[in-house]
Amino acid sequence: MKQRTIATLIVVGGLALFAAGCKKKPPVSAPPPPPPVTGTTGRGPAAVIDSFTAEPSTIVRGESSTLRWSVSNATEVTIDNGIGTVPATGSRQVNPAQTATYRMTAKGSGGDAIAAVTVAVTTPPPPPPPKAAPSASLEERMRTAVQDVFFDYDRSEVREDGRATLQRNADAIKAIFNDFPSAVISLEGHCDERGSAEYNLGLGDRRSTSVREFLVQLGVPEPRLKPISYGKERPFCTESTERCWQENRRVHFVGVQ
Amino acid sequence: MKKMIPFLRSAGIRRLGRGGAEAPRGLKPALHGPAASRALVWVGVFLVMGALAWTQTRSDIKLILKGGTVRKIALPDFRAAGGAAPLAAVFNQTVFDDIQRSGLLEPAAKSFYPLNPPQQESDLRATPEPRPARRGAAPETPNCGGLCLSDWANPPVEAAYLGFGYLAEQAGQLVAFGHLYTTSVPDVASAKAFRKLYNAPMTEEGARRLAHEYAADILKQFGGQSLAGSKIYFVSDRGGASGTKELWVMDFDGQDQRQLTKFNSVSTMPAVSPDHNRLAFTTFAKGQPQIMVMSLETFRYLPFMNPQASLNATPSFTPDGSRMLFSSTLDGRYTQIYVANADGTGVQRLSNSRAIEMEPKVNPKTGQDVLFVSGRGGGQHIYRMNLDGAGVERITDGTGEAANPAWHPDGQIIAFKWTRGFAPGNWNLFIMDVASRETAQLTHGAGRNENPSWAPDGRHLVFSSNRSGRYQIYSMLPDGTELRQLTHTGNNTMPVWVK
Structure with a gap:
């Protein structure tokens, strides 16, 4: 126990001695250098920076800018920011990651000159979202969003159920026209097999035209709606039943790019 | 063709009440006066249209035109030899169809025809005098197997007209000799309506053309316009x-x-x-x-x-x-x-x-x-x-x-x-x-x-x-x-x- 206490004291004492030994008095600081002489004191011409530019002065990150300079009467020309000593006249490409100021120091026997240029770095805009590749083809959009309108025998007025359909169609068609700026929609007028083929051409045209008028009233641009009557030439259904006839008395919407 | 109009008018167009089998109300006024006589002459001459009657079905008024007294024509098949032979069937069928289609004449059924029809003028024989009837028996009809016009006028054929002829090959062309005779005239010379020679290429198309031309000439005798070429x-x-x-x-x-x-x-x-x-x-x-x-x-x-x-x-x-x-x-x-x-x-x-x-x-x-x-x-x-x-x-x-x-x-x-x-x-x-x-x-x-x-x-x-x-x-x-x-x-x- 006694031995341990003695050892501790020795260590502590040693440390105390060591600490006292390390302490130094602060050194006497050197006097400041004399201010640089600016006047001509017969020691030679002072350095002159004729030009120091950055072109362009504003870059997007990742691009580069060119520093150009021209200095006369210099014994040594340096540029900071890691460029170092350069010739009296020259250029250097820089591509700072962020806005940086380049300071040029030209030493001359008769005096020094200092100039600085700043290259501003702007961050590039975020990339545009990948081209909204129309998620669905025109055909698909027409099929899913635009519904055919049906008519009564030998009639071309839009029925009550047709009005509701056309209200929805108008919005869908406007959206489609927005996404497909060159698209045109054919309004195909169809009739059932009972009327004359000849008269049905006229009737199909009436059906297309009345649908077009209705859509135009809802703000769909008229020139992009093209009526075309197929009369009874292209039936959807070929049986001689009322269900089938109703199927055929319609205006069918077809998108054309 | 114009003459058809009286027919169409007379075909006209009378209505019956829906009540039942009412009799037609007689001929139309249009059938009296000058137009009417023209019409009647026409009908009389060509005997195209017969009685006209309306009947009524439950749902609809129905017009029936009866062609009862249309004259019959006998059209024995043209025979042909050599290169013309394969074309005879087309020719004969086309003539028969054209005549039948016209509605002006009715072709007599071929199954009743005598077995030996004439092919050219010289084949025809004068109609023999009927032999005096034996007591108690009907007068016997003279029969020369088809070479006499009377063979065609009498039962069972009972045709008013006879068209005959033949096809032949001549210098690579198809040739038809066509004749038309009235069977009721005993004198062969005055019974002849026409005899004509027709030429066409030696093809089925040519045979059809000849047939149309011959049929057209027959129909022309009855005021019919040919449709051939239409x-x-x-x-x-x-x-x-x-x-x-x-x-x-x-x-x-x-x-x-x-x-x-x-x-x-x-x-x-x-x-x-x-x-x-x-x-x-x-x-x-x-x-x-x-x-x-x-x-x-x-x-x-x-x-x-x-x-x-x-x-x-x-x-x-x-x-x-x-x-x-x-x-x-x-x-x-x-x-x-x-x-x-x-x-x-x-x-x-x-x-x-x-x-x-x-x-x-x-x-x-x-x-x-x-x-x-x-x-x-x-x-x-x-x-x-x-x-x-x-x-x-x-x-x-x-x-x-x-x-x-x-x-x-x-x-x-x-x-x-x-x-x-x-x-x-x-x-x-x-x-x-x-x-x-x-x-x-x-x-x-x-x-x-x-x-x-x-x-x-x-x-x-x-x-x-x-x-x-x-x-x-x-x-x-x-x-x-x-x-x-x-x-x-x-x-x-x-x-x-x-x-």
């Missing part, structure tokens, strides 16, 4: 991709069917110019329905300037061929009737209504009045107006729906389709005397019967019907007899019969 333009969906229709042409008897257009689209509603060298039609080849005109001489397309409209359709020519009437949506709202020069320039509007108007047809005789189909009264009906668009009047009575007006060459009668008495779409053919508005029904519910068109002879009609399932083209006489199916493949519609 063509029927029509629309067919055969051959092409599904849903396409092209324009075709065939001979009047259904032979030689040929495709004219190849748009792989829908081309339909043909009309032929009066000089038969232009074909106008409606086509979807360029999207919206537009009119196109084809030369029937070069089969190239002729310029026709379609008005800027969503629809230009149902073209037809004026009788002088200089202008075209058609329907168009030029006003932006309704399909209306317009007239333009034959190249589409100088468009003028004719009709003016807030309704669908199609199918303008100018009267071929007067060139002044226009029939058209309009929905202005609700439902499609046939209207008439002057060529300047004035004087519009409805000519069908407003019941059912009526369309497809087709002028008879005489400009007085029309054929058209009507749904009278049937549900919409169940079209039957009718004829109407435009002046009196009297109508007669020609078909009676067998399928849909549409697009009638008169033959150049004014006696036959061609039309399309789906009576056998698909649409086919048929020809017939207005009384419904001599019905022939001319097409058999695909669907065939919209026939137009021209010279």
Whole structure:
């Protein structure tokens, strides 16, 4: 126990001695250098920076800018920011990651000159979202969003159920026209097999035209709606039943790019 | 042909009350006076049309024309030797068909013919004197096995006329000698109506042509106009991709069917110019329905300037061929009737209504009045107006729906389709005397019967019907007899019969 206490004291004492030994008095600081002489004191011409530019002065990150300079009467020309000593006249490409100021120091026997240029770095805009590749083809959009309108025998007025359909169609068609700026929609007028083929051409045209008028009233641009009557030439259904006839008395919407 | 009109009028058009079997009210006033005597002479001479009677079915008034006293003609087969032999069957069948189709004469059944018909004039023998009857027995009919005219006049043949002859090969050509004799005249020399020599190439086509010419000469003796050489333009969906229709042409008897257009689209509603060298039609080849005109001489397309409209359709020519009437949506709202020069320039509007108007047809005789189909009264009906668009009047009575007006060459009668008495779409053919508005029904519910068109002879009609399932083209006489199916493949519609 006694031995341990003695050892501790020795260590502590040693440390105390060591600490006292390390302490130094602060050194006497050197006097400041004399201010640089600016006047001509017969020691030679002072350095002159004729030009120091950055072109362009504003870059997007990742691009580069060119520093150009021209200095006369210099014994040594340096540029900071890691460029170092350069010739009296020259250029250097820089591509700072962020806005940086380049300071040029030209030493001359008769005096020094200092100039600085700043290259501003702007961050590039975020990339545009990948081209909204129309998620669905025109055909698909027409099929899913635009519904055919049906008519009564030998009639071309839009029925009550047709009005509701056309209200929805108008919005869908406007959206489609927005996404497909060159698209045109054919309004195909169809009739059932009972009327004359000849008269049905006229009737199909009436059906297309009345649908077009209705859509135009809802703000769909008229020139992009093209009526075309197929009369009874292209039936959807070929049986001689009322269900089938109703199927055929319609205006069918077809998108054309 | 003109002489048919009294028939059509007299065929006319009397109605019975719906009560029952009321007797016809005698002949029409039109059959008295000068016109009537002409008509009676005609009927008397040619004995074409017999008694006329109306009967009534439960649902519909039905017209029956009986052809009871049509004269019979015996047409023993022409024989042929050498290169002509294989063509004899075609020749004989064509002659028989042409005569039968005419409705002017009835070919006697060949099974009753004597076994040894004459082939040339020198074969004929004078009719022998009947031997005096033995007591108690009927006088015996002299019989020379076919070489005497009396063999053909007497039972069982009982033909009033005899046509005979033969086919031969001469210098690589097919030659036919055709004769026509009246069997009731005992003197052979005065019994002869004609003897004629016919020439054609040594082909089946040539044999058919000879037969048509010979049959035409026979029919000419009875005032009949030959249909030989006349063509029927029509629309067919055969051959092409599904849903396409092209324009075709065939001979009047259904032979030689040929495709004219190849748009792989829908081309339909043909009309032929009066000089038969232009074909106008409606086509979807360029999207919206537009009119196109084809030369029937070069089969190239002729310029026709379609008005800027969503629809230009149902073209037809004026009788002088200089202008075209058609329907168009030029006003932006309704399909209306317009007239333009034959190249589409100088468009003028004719009709003016807030309704669908199609199918303008100018009267071929007067060139002044226009029939058209309009929905202005609700439902499609046939209207008439002057060529300047004035004087519009409805000519069908407003019941059912009526369309497809087709002028008879005489400009007085029309054929058209009507749904009278049937549900919409169940079209039957009718004829109407435009002046009196009297109508007669020609078909009676067998399928849909549409697009009638008169033959150049004014006696036959061609039309399309789906009576056998698909649409086919048929020809017939207005009384419904001599019905022939001319097409058999695909669907065939919209026939137009021209010279």
